[in-house]
Amino acid sequence: MIGKLTGILDSKNPPQVLVDCHGVGYEVDVPMSTFYNLPGVGEKVSLLTHFVVREDAQILYGFGSGPEREAFRQLIRISGVGPRTALAVLSGMSVAELSQAITLQEAGRLVKVPGIGKKTAERLLLELKGKLGADMGAQVHAVNDAQADILQALVALGYSDKEAAAALKSLPAGVGVSDGIKQALKALAK
Template structure:
């Protein structure tokens, strides 16, 4: 398997790029999030890759970060989600946004991605639950990651919108417990 490529970026034709690695040109499909961060043609580039071998093709997908590649690999494990759909999801939303949508079970955010219907979005949320949600703790950054989800769900169950709940979560001190976190978040929401 090809796990990483380091070489000279020769061509950029979204979503595909061509990388010269010591005289061998690799055609690599990348999500738009990676594509936008690529240097100009002629510059050195490093991509983490995932290779898919099929009967009719050998496909190489490249990612700017290990986090993106890991998420891509989680996505293609889901029944009905192929590599093109996974690439489309990563092009339409960041890994942090996807993790947040999964944690909050927001199918509406996934449906906005071209090619994702309501049923596929619901299947994605179900299959990814618990696999990507831990990243919300790092994205929100303050309370303990396992407490974040519980606090968010509690606030949403109390009738607050996802946006309000996330805003309140960001005001919490580091390492706060669930019950204390809920109390502090409710105080913050009452002031706002």
């Protein structure tokens, strides 16, 4: 229902943020990986979202990138893994680390996440194999901090995740954020 929020960051109280969208404040739960990359209070922010409706609550979860939201959606499809657990997993490791752990079937890396026991870790590895491992790893294997910032800037400018990811692939390795955004915008304008 609500796929993306763009507005002014009103407050930050981990793991929740308040985004003011033209006078309406949305409380959004975000993983710590997204939380650390948020701009300062009072600045413009854009988050991809996942809306969960339960019998007793309606909760909005926000993500800084498309792969992060997709990983969240794959995690909550697993029996016994709810949104809170999925958020804990994404707070404890990046999408690239998660996909690598799935590809290599390393339960030990998942057990280090608070709230994930050995049985849950093994279930995650089993059910996500082929869904998040190699496929997701190909999307995020080279996304470093600068590339993540470039991707987020392009999405904030209104480009889809797919367009932004395609523009990222055309950039030279090790490009800075500002130069990368300029080059990506030139590539997208063609």
